Amino acid sequence: MAKIHPTAIVDPMAELDATVEIGPYSVIGPKVKIGAGTCIKSHVVIEGNTTIGRDNLIYQFCSLGAAPQDKKYRGEDTRLEIGDRNTIREFCSFNTGTVQDAGTTRLGNDNWILAYVHLAHDCQVGSNTIFSNNATLAGHVHVGDWVIMSGFAAVHQFCKIGDHAFVGMNASLSQDVPPYVLAAGTPIAVRGLNIEGLKRRGFSGEDIAAIRRAYKLIYKSGLTLDEAKAAIEADPAYQNEDGGAHLRRMREFLDNATRGIVR
Structure with a gap:
């Protein structure tokens, strides 16, 4: 049996591995699947058609799998997929996809996602990334592996950020950032290569x-x-x-x- 706090509400249709932990007052919907070793802390809401892999640590007050914030959305059965070994800190919000794109919002493996990060519908985020507090992706954004997003960085819909890129604090991105480069400043500009990374x-x-x-x-x-x-x-x-x-x-x-x- 999964370790579920008595105040949590877990739909009987949800699929939880026996080693999953669900904290106080969290709510788990009927189409949710959670893999082995994942820990959900208190006051987390996981809904929609959401799959979460192994050994994730999800902190309090996150909202995962809610409907996309897109006026075109008409209740289609779209998805959120989260991989393995991710740390997702407080007050993050990840939405499901839309049928106008992939239909699935994805987060890969071994990511370090800090507080108040938003992943909008149809975003595709790779593995080993770091998102600092309040980094925000609009819909349809693609982020490669080993990318670092600094605090309060915001990305326009449909942008792409290449592998090993570094995006500076308060950046406002409306164009694509190639792999390996360091983009920062206001207005945003490429400042060199991410050599240290x-x-x-x-x-x-x-x-x-x-x-x-x-x-x-x-x-x-x-x-x-x-x-x-x-x-x-x-x-x-x-x-x-x-x-x-x-x-x-x-x-x-x-x-x-x-x-x-x-x-």
């Missing part, structure tokens, strides 16, 4: 050198974006297994940027 994650000197070359082509060469993409592909390391992987990731991101990139 890359070093902490074990990037080799060769890796960082390849990323620097791509960065200079995009931001320091005076090339148009199309010219910069062609120059990145022409880099001798582009086809290599190691440093070339980062060049290919950058080129792929630029190809798929839909709102233009922060420059």
